[in-house]
Amino acid sequence: MATDDNENCLPAGKMPVIRVPARPADQNPGGSIFGGWIMSYVDIAGSIPALDRVRGPVVTRAVDSFEFKKPVFVGDLISCYAEIVSEGRTSLKVKVEVYAERMKKGDMSCVKVTEATLTYVAIGDDRRPREIPSA
Ligand SMILES: CC(C)(COP(=O)(O)OP(=O)(O)OC[C@H]1O[C@@H](n2cnc3c(N)ncnc32)[C@H](O)[C@@H]1OP(=O)(O)O)[C@@H](O)C(=O)NCCC(=O)NCCS
Numbered sequence: 001m002a003t004d005d006n007e008n009c010l011p012a013g014k015m016p017v018i019r020v021p022a023r024p025a026d027q028n029p030g031g032s033i034f035g036g037w038i039m040s041y042v043d044i045a046g047s048i049p050a051l052d053r054v055r056g057p058v059v060t061r062a063v064d065s066f067e068f069k070k071p072v073f074v075g076d077l078i079s080c081y082a083e084i085v086s087e088g089r090t091s092l093k094v095k096v097e098v099y100a101e102r103m104k105k106g107d108m109s110c111v112k113v114t115e116a117t118l119t120y121v122a123i124g125d126d127r128r129p130r131e132i133p134s135a
Pocket of ligand 1: 121129
């Protein structure tokens with residue numbers, strides 16, 4: 001399988017939209033972090049470039065793809081990167097990549113843990129789809 005150049009480090013030259021540490025309360029009984037905790041941050045992260053772009057409210061219409069590539073553990077520092085990959089008339093798709101920085105015996109490692117694409121729809125006051133303004 002082809003490997004991603006950024007698979008084992010934070011993407012150079014990009015700013016994460018969210019950074020948050022995983023805490024003991026976020027753990028599942030299997031000892032890794034609950035997938036729903038990560039999904040929630042992915043949804044929030046994806047909405048940020050969408051909100052910036054449409055200059056108004058957006059709602060999540062679909063999760064087009066979602067992959068938990070590697071587990072997240074207590075103490076990991078999660079960084080979510082999000083960028084718009086396509087635009088329609090009222091909707092846009094955002095790719096979100098999540099990396100975990102992990103300290104173990106004094107050594108810091110970094111791994112890509114999650115990758116997802118979500119669709120957000122711009123809505124108006126009537127909560128119906130609203131045309132995305134020109135850039
Ligand atoms: C978002 C919502 C207003 C859209 O209403 P709708 O009747 O589906 O609107 P439309 O059929 O006109 O579709 C709107 C856009 O979504 C896209 N869309 C619809 N279904 C989709 C799907 N399953 N996957 C991806 N995009 C989809 C359409 O292609 C269209 O985009 P475009 O204008 O860029 O071509 C409505 O579905 C809704 O309120 N959903 C609940 C949202 C929500 O509560 N999210 C969770 C909390 S934020």
